[in-house]
Amino acid sequence: MTFLATCLLLLQAAPADTPKHYDAHRATAPITIDGKLDDPSWDKAPWTDLFVDIEGPTHTKPRFKTRAKILWDDQNLYIAADLEEPHIWGTLTQHDAVIFRDNDFEVFLNPTGDTLNYFEFEMNALNTGWDLFLPKPYRQQGKPDNGWEIPGLKTAVHIDGTLNNPADTDKGWQLEIAMPWTAFTERSTKGRPEPGEQWRVNFSRVEWRVNTARGKYEKLPGKEDNWVWSPQGVVDMHRPETWGFVRFVK
Secondary structure: OOHHHHHHHHHHHOOOOOOOEEEEEEOOOOOOOOOOOOOHHHHOOOOOOOOEEOOOOOOOOOOOOEEEEEEEOOOEEEEEEEEEOOOOOOOOOOOOOOHHHOOEEEEEEEOOOOOOOEEEEEEOOOOOEEEEEEOOOHHHOOOOEOOOOOOOOEEEEEEEOOOOOOOOOOOEEEEEEEEEOHHHHOOOOOOOOOOOOEEEEEEEEEEEEEEEEOOEEEEEEEEEEEEEOOOOOOOOOOOHHHOEEEEEEO
């Protein structure tokens, strides 16, 4: 077999989209959760790759840019995100509402990396959150537990523009999340990671297309985009085996 033919076979055998990898550094100073990402510690944290369509980069390129950062210390896991958005809106204000009915940002965490006993958190531009736990994916008859809460959770949103105002064009919104490690120990064998430890993680953004009518935004039913950090291959975030790898480093 020629060298070229061998290379072609290897390319054909390789998965179309391999999981992303990210090194999460320790925070070098305290972080104020206000949504502004101006703490010095964030300067040391690299951005993830820009999000792509949930089915992979060969599908339609997202209309707006999305990226995230991760830090950690002895107390918390810190997540930040920057979402480009010309029309920032939100309607849901009740905790544990189905947040993806608004535009949202979503976090998925599988501390053990075994695709079981994983955690999900969603939030919208109104800083309304939804935290839930799944013992296994939905396609394996997993039943979500909306009763799981994150004690000590801190979240914040910073709006670069105006919220729920179709009369202008916005730049986007940023968010910060601080999750105490103790939140995970009740439902997982993992708590605070050791340096070098690795978790399965993914981030998702749900973006609805809207019209402007009667001076407000109106969501178009069924016109939903899903953009993610590590592609899933299908429109289903609940496939932990395709999530990215986050390694915790000093």
